[in-house]
Amino acid sequence: MKVKLVNPKRLFMSVSIIIGIVVGIVFFISTNSFSYSEITYKTVTVVSGDTLWNIASAEQQYNSYYSNKDIRYIIEDIKNKNGLSKSSIYAGDVLMVPVYL
Numbered sequence: 001m002k003v004k005l006v007n008p009k010r011l012f013m014s015v016s017i018i019i020g021i022v023v024g025i026v027f028f029i030s031t032n033s034f035s036y037s038e039i040t041y042k043t044v045t046v047v048s049g050d051t052l053w054n055i056a057s058a059e060q061q062y063n064s065y066y067s068n069k070d071i072r073y074i075i076e077d078i079k080n081k082n083g084l085s086k087s088s089i090y091a092g093d094v095l096m097v098p099v100y101l
Helices: 008-033 052-062 071-081
Strands: 039-045 092-101
Touching: 008 092, 052 092, 071 092
Parallel strands: none
Antiparallel strands: 039 092
16 A cells, blocks of 8 residues: 655644644643652741640641651651650750651
8 A cells, every 4th residue: 555645744743733742741740740849848946835746736737748647657757857766845946847849
């Protein structure tokens, strides 16, 4: 079977449009996939009556870095990131808590 190319300009435009659409879709997917990849830290100053549990609970609720994570995981993560061996914290302590940009 012999195929005759009737309009090469039209074929070129069609292929260009298809490639453009594919590149656009790939770019859209890649930027959405990595939109929360950069992590920074915020400081939380401990006030009288604070515990790691209530700080972790607040972070679980309002910090997207800890969304859908168990409260015990959050407590351990905050302890590890701040070099705490125990769960004791005191008024005036400053804790570093990770957040997404």
